[in-house]
Amino acid sequence: MKANCWMGALRVEVKDVPDPKILNPRDAIVRVTSTAICGSDLHIYDGYIPTMEKGDILGHEFMGEVVEVGPRAASKLKIGDRVVVPFPIACGACLPCERGLYSLCENSNPNAAVSEKLLGHPTAGIFGYSHMTGGYAGGQAEYVRVPFADVGPLKIENGLSDEQVLFLSDILPTGYMGAEMCDISPGDVVAVWGAGPVGLFAMVSAFLLGAERVIAIDRFANRLELARSQAGAETINYEDTDVNDALKEMTGGRGPDACIEAVGMEAHHGVAPISAYDKVKQAMRLETERPHALRQAITCCRSGGVVSVVGVYGGLVDKFPMGSVMNRSLTIRSGQCHVHKYMGPLLEHIEAGRIEPTFIITHRLGLDAAPDAFDMFKHKQDDCVKVVLTPGA
Amino acid sequence: MQARTAITVNAPSQEVYARWRNFERLPEFMYHLESVKVTGENRSHWVAKAPGGTTVEWDAEITEDEPARRISWRSLEGADVQNSGTVGFRAAPKGQGTEVHVELEYTPPGGALGAVVARLFGEEPSQQAADDLRRFKQLIETGEIARSDGSPMGSRAQNQLRQRDANPPDGADLASTRAEEVSA
Numbered sequence: 001m002k003a004n005c006w007m008g009a010l011r012v013e014v015k016d017v018p019d020p021k022i023l024n025p026r027d028a029i030v031r032v033t034s035t036a037i038c039g040s041d042l043h044i045y046d047g048y049i050p051t052m053e054k055g056d057i058l059g060h061e062f063m064g065e066v067v068e069v070g071p072r073a074a075s076k077l078k079i080g081d082r083v084v085v086p087f088p089i090a091c092g093a094c095l096p097c098e099r100g101l102y103s104l105c106e107n108s109n110p111n112a113a114v115s116e117k118l119l120g121h122p123t124a125g126i127f128g129y130s131h132m133t134g135g136y137a138g139g140q141a142e143y144v145r146v147p148f149a150d151v152g153p154l155k156i157e158n159g160l161s162d163e164q165v166l167f168l169s170d171i172l173p174t175g176y177m178g179a180e181m182c183d184i185s186p187g188d189v190v191a192v193w194g195a196g197p198v199g200l201f202a203m204v205s206a207f208l209l210g211a212e213r214v215i216a217i218d219r220f221a222n223r224l225e226l227a228r229s230q231a232g233a234e235t236i237n238y239e240d241t242d243v244n245d246a247l248k249e250m251t252g253g254r255g256p257d258a259c260i261e262a263v264g265m266e267a268h269h270g271v272a273p274i275s276a277y278d279k280v281k282q283a284m285r286l287e288t289e290r291p292h293a294l295r296q297a298i299t300c301c302r303s304g305g306v307v308s309v310v311g312v313y314g315g316l317v318d319k320f321p322m323g324s325v326m327n328r329s330l331t332i333r334s335g336q337c338h339v340h341k342y343m344g345p346l347l348e349h350i351e352a353g354r355i356e357p358t359f360i361i362t363h364r365l366g367l368d369a370a371p372d373a374f375d376m377f378k379h380k381q382d383d384c385v386k387v388v389l390t391p392g393a
Numbered sequence: 394m395q396a397r398t399a400i401t402v403n404a405p406s407q408e409v410y411a412r413w414r415n416f417e418r419l420p421e422f423m424y425h426l427e428s429v430k431v432t433g434e435n436r437s438h439w440v441a442k443a444p445g446g447t448t449v450e451w452d453a454e455i456t457e458d459e460p461a462r463r464i465s466w467r468s469l470e471g472a473d474v475q476n477s478g479t480v481g482f483r484a485a486p487k488g489q490g491t492e493v494h495v496e497l498e499y500t501p502p503g504g505a506l507g508a509v510v511a512r513l514f515g516e517e518p519s520q521q522a523a524d525d526l527r528r529f530k531q532l533i534e535t536g537e538i539a540r541s542d543g544s545p546m547g548s549r550a551q552n553q554l555r556q557r558d559a560n561p562p563d564g565a566d567l568a569s570t571r572a573e574e575v576s577a
Binding site for chain 1 (some may be wrong): 527535544558563
């Protein structure tokens with residue numbers, strides 16, 4: 001089959017690789033009909049995610065048709081089922097899974113010892129996202145093996161298009177969880193750093209959960225326009241505006257009640273020397289992140305507010321404004337999304353027309369175009385916001 | 394050498410104990426073992442894989458056996474590797490299943506066999522014991538051992554720093570990985 005493989009920093013190639021096989025009784029094999037490139041794939045592309053191996057198949061946002069089912073998944077899935085697959089792999093039986101914390105599954109990561117060394121405790125397996133999250137081949141491919149297929153895949157039986165449901169695999173639930181972690185009360189003002197796909201879905205979700213105003217912070221005109229026109233947000237371009245001053249002005253000096261960080265480890269910064277400081281430290285591996293958006297979300301949040309972090313971080317953050325967190329009684333909440341928990345309810349929102357997730361898609365390409373698509377997405381060329389790839393197209 | 398490790402399994406202590414007490418099935422999650430044969434009421438014969446297709450063997454006896462609480466064992470005279478161990482089972486608080494606490498002790502013999510045994514148990518015996526416990530938990534909670542393209546045989550610290558790429562393994566890859574499991 002064809003698959004998009006990571007071949008080193010800034011290099012992906014569509015290669016011919018062996019077809020996946022059932023390895024365990026609860027596996028299924030899915031023929032991928034649509035797959036997307038995630039902003040977090042760019043952290044891998046740029047070489048900032050540790051424990052990648054040359055040849056790894058990328059991709060954790062995908063859906064398709066079940067073509068093979070292991071004996072112990074057969075009670076839930078059959079050949080021909082159309083499914084969306086959540087990006088974390090979860091067994092459904094351990095304590096975190098029982099509590100709905102699926103991205104903390106204790107049984108899905110065969111490389112738990114590596115993840116434990118880096119993070120203190122291990123985390124779940126994730127498709128196509130390095131070896132510390134299991135070394136699983138991803139879904140930017142014609143076929144993919146799905147472990148614990150009796151637990152994860154969500155069946156789509158209502159005639160919705162791939163594009164309407166594909167983002168249930170990651171970014172829609174991730175944005176929603178970012179908003180949910182804010183404990184929004186009616187009248188709240190929520191600020192969202194990053195008007196990329198996750199940030200845009202966090203904005204839509206914040207309104208669904210009762211926010212009165214949502215303020216988007218980014219630097220790309222096309223993304224800020226999407227935030228205004230599609231999510232109903234007010235906007236700040238951090239390249240020409242002091243964000244803290246602007247937020248104070250917009251909120252009568254209080255600051256936003258909650259701040260969602262949907263940027264992650266490779267943030268940009270309006271102040272060149274600080275940006276250079278983090279870029280050098282990150283390049284020398286003295287810190288693994290460039291946490292400008294996180295720092296700003298913390299300092300801008302109203303006292304006693306919530307900072308919700310759904311941007312991806314891999315390791316250590318430098319110059320963390322702990323004094324602001326402690327002295328101003330901030331709550332920080334975070335997590336890789338527990339996708340399984342949100343897929344069903346969010347599918348209902350899509351069916352009812354309350355969320356129309358397709359507005360983020362700017363590019364539709366064949367799987368063969370993955371290398372060009374990564375380059376375009378990284379450099380935000382052609383106003384790229386979201387790329388959907390179709391194998392076999 | 395000593396190893397201590399613990400894990401919590403989301404199942405009642407009676408079930409977790411019974412799974413461990415079934416010695417002949419220990420090799421399903423203890424990858425360094427080739428076989429365990431029960432030879433008498435409290436006696437068993439253990440064969441562990443060693444590099445170059447060889448094995449090390451010993452007879453063991455159970456020294457303590459309290460259902461749902463504890464199992465202890467030690468090797469008998471003539472063992473290639475003198476060893477002993479205990480596994481304790483305790484109900485975890487708030488109905489969170491069973492804590493499994495393992496303590497192992499072994500005395501590597503001198504000479505060439507000592508080097509073989511050192512490789513067999515790895516440089517970090519606690520890590521190996523932790524891997525065993527992860528697979529034990531996986532088998533009880535999910536009925537299978539988690540396997541990926543990078544780690545087709547499942548949790549194994551010795552393989553984790555030199556992984557195959559996350560690309561579907563073919564038959565030859567699986568066979569060579571299995572051989573590597575034995576010779577590592």
